[in-house]
Amino acid sequence: xxxxxxxxxxxxxxxxxxxxxxxxxxxxxxxxxxxxxxxxxxxxxxxxxxxxxxxxxxxxxxxxxxxxxxxxxxxxxxxxxxxxxxxxxxxxxxxxxxxxxxxxxxxxxxxxxxxxxxxxxxxxxxxxxxxxxxxxxxxxxxxxxxxxxxxxxxxxxxxxxxxxxxxxxxxxxxxxxxxxxxxxxxxxxxxxxxxxxxxxxxxxxxxxxxxxxxxxxxxxxxxxxxxxxxxxxxxxxxxxxxxxxxxxxxxxxxxxxxxxxxxxxxxxxxxxxxxxxxxxxxxxxxxxxxxxxxxxxxxxxxxxxxxxxxxxxxxxxxxxxxxxxxxxxxxxxxxxxxxxxxxxxxxxxxxxxxxxxxxxxxxxxxxxxxxxxxxxxxxxxxxxxxxxxxxxxxxxxxxxxxxxxxxxxxxxxxxxxxxxxxxxxxxxxxxxxxxxxxxxxxxxxxxxxxxxxxxxxxxxxxxxxxxxxxxxxxxxxxxxxxxxxxxxxxxxxx
Numbered sequence: 214x215x216x217x218x219x220x221x222x223x224x225x226x227x228x229x230x231x232x233x234x235x236x237x238x239x240x241x242x243x244x245x246x247x248x249x250x251x252x253x254x255x256x257x258x259x260x261x262x263x264x265x266x267x268x269x270x271x272x273x274x275x276x277x278x279x280x281x282x283x284x285x286x287x288x289x290x291x292x293x294x295x296x297x298x299x300x301x302x303x304x305x306x307x308x309x310x311x312x313x314x315x316x317x318x319x320x321x322x323x324x325x326x327x328x329x330x331x332x333x334x335x336x337x338x339x340x341x342x343x344x345x346x347x348x349x350x351x352x353x354x355x356x357x358x359x360x361x362x363x364x365x366x367x368x369x370x371x372x373x374x375x376x377x378x379x380x381x382x383x384x385x386x387x388x389x390x391x392x393x394x395x396x397x398x399x400x401x402x403x404x405x406x407x408x409x410x411x412x413x414x415x416x417x418x419x420x421x422x423x424x425x426x427x428x429x430x431x432x433x434x435x436x437x438x439x440x441x442x443x444x445x446x447x448x449x450x451x452x453x454x455x456x457x458x459x460x461x462x463x464x465x466x467x468x469x470x471x472x473x474x475x476x477x478x479x480x481x482x483x484x485x486x487x488x489x490x491x492x493x494x495x496x497x498x499x500x501x502x503x504x505x506x507x508x509x510x511x512x513x514x515x516x517x518x519x520x521x522x523x524x525x526x527x528x529x530x531x532x533x534x535x536x537x538x539x540x541x542x543x544x545x546x547x548x549x550x551x552x553x554x555x556x557x558x559x560x561x562x563x564x565x566x567x568x569x570x571x572x573x574x575x576x577x578x579x580x581x582x583x584x585x586x587x588x589x590x591x592x593x594x595x596x597x598x599x600x601x602x603x604x605x606x607x608x609x610x611x612x613x614x615x616x617x618x619x620x621x622x623x624x625x626x627x628x629x630x631x632x633x634x635x636x637x638x639x640x641x642x643x644x645x646x647x648x649x650x651x652x653x654x655x656x657x658x659x660x661x662x663x664x665x666x667x668x669x670x671x672x673x674x675x676x677x678x679x680x681x682x683x684x685x686x687x688x689x690x691x692x693x694x695x696x697x698x699x700x701x702x703x704x705x706x707x
C-alpha cells in the first residue's frame with residue numbers, strides 16, 4: 214500500500230493514517246519512505262523493517278531509525294526516523310468452530326471451487342497470536358544476535374531462487390528472533406554461544422548480498438546444507454538459553470558437555486564457510502543434537518517389535534499429487550511447530566479434495582529434511598483393516614523409539630515384562646503408556662513433529678471414541694516441544 218504526506222514543519226512529516234493488517238505474528242513488516250518528485254521518479258530514502266512479534270513487544274509509540282542497504286547487502290542507519298506503534302486486533306479473527314481445546318489450534322479449509330487450489334477459511338482461534346505476544350516482556354538489543362539476524366534476514370529477502378533452502382532460513386530467522394526477544398543480556402554474552410553465533414554470522418556474510426548470491430548460485434547443495442544447519446542451531450540456541458534462565462530445568466542432563474557440542478556445530482559452519490569461499494560444492498551431514506550414549510540391547514528391540522505396527526502408513530510409503538499447497542497454511546503450521554508454547558495439537562479440517570493431505574505431506578517432508586519428523590501415520594479408506602485406531606499410537610511410539618534413543622529406553626522401561634501391555638489395542642492405554650510416559654522423559658532440543666493424516670478413516674464413531682478422547686483430553690500433557698499435526702474432514706464427533 215502507498216500513503217503520502219506533506220511537511221508541516223521543516224524537520225517533521227505528519228503521518229496519522231491507521232492501517233489494519235491481517236498478518237501472522239512471525240511476519241516481517243517493511244515501511245519504506247520515498248521523497249516524491251514532480252519531474253523525476255520518486256527517490257527512495259530508507260525503511261523500517263521489523264518482525265511483528267518484536268513490534269508488538271512495545272505497547273507505546275516508539276521511534277525507529279530508518280535504515281538502507283547498499284548493493285552488498287550491508288545495513289546503514291540513517292539520521293531520519295519514523296515514529297509509530299502497532300497493536301494486535303484480537304477481535305479481528307473470527308472463529309470457524311464453536312469448540313476449542315486449549316492445547317490445540319483448529320483451522321478449516323473450505324470446499325474446493327472451480328480451481329485446483331483450495332480456498333482457505335479464517336483461523337478458528339487466535340490463541341497462538343496472543344500467547345506469542347503476551348509472553349514478550351521486553352526486547353534487549355544484544356550485540357551478539359543482531360548482526361546475525363540482519364544477515365539472515367537479508368538472505369531470506371534475496372535468496373528466493375534457492376527454493377529448498379528458503380523455508381529453513383525463514384524458520385531460523387523466526388526462532389532466533391524469539392531468542393532475541395526473550396533472553397537476558399547476560400546469556401547473550403555467554404562465551405560458548407557467542408563463538409557459535411559468530412561462526413554463523415561469518416558464514417552468512419558470504420551469502421547476504423546480491424553479488425554474493427550470484428557468486429554462489431552454483432553451490433545450491435552447500436546453501437541447502439547451510440539452511441538446514443542454521444535452523445538446527447537456532448533450536449539449540451533457543452533451548453539452551455531458556456534452560457539457563459531456569460525455564461527448562463528438565464533439559465539440564467541433555468545440555469551436559471556443552472562445549473563439545475558447540476564445537477561440533479562450529480566446525481560444521483566453518484566447513485560450510487570454507488566451501489563457500491572456495492566455491493566448492495559440498496553436502497555436509499546435518500549435525501543434530503541427540504543423546505546417543507545409550508546402548509540398545511537385543512531384549513529391548515525384541516520387546517518393542519512385539520508392539521502392533523502399521524506397515525506402509527508413513528508419509529515415505531505413500532505418493533501424493535503434484536498440486537502445490539497453499540503457502541499461507543504451510544507457513545502458519547511451520548510457525549506453530551517452531552513456537553515454544555503449550556499448543557501441542559494443530560487440527561486441520563476440510564472436506565474431500567480441499568488439499569489437507571498435500572499440506573500434511575509438505576509439512577512432514579519439510580521437517581523430515583531437518584530430522585524433526587518423529588513419525589507420520591496416514592489413514593486410508595482402502596486400508597482400514599490394517600491402519601486404524603488400534604495401532605495408531607503403538608506405531609507412532611515405535612517410530613519415536615527409532616527416532617530418539619531416550620524415548621526408546623523409556624518406552625522399553627514401560628513395556629518390558631508386560632506382554633499384555635505390549636499387545637494392547639486400546640487407544641487410551643496406548644497413548645498414556647506408549648506416548649505420554651516416554652515423551653515426558655525425552656530431552657530432545659527443538660521440536661518433534663508427528664503427523665496424522667486422514668483421521669476420519671480411523672474407524673467408526675464408536676471405534677475411534679477412545680482415540681479422540683486421548684487427543685482431546687490427554688494432548689495437553691505432552692511436552693511443549695512435542696507437536697501433533699492432525700488432518701481430518703469435519704466429522705461431527707471429531
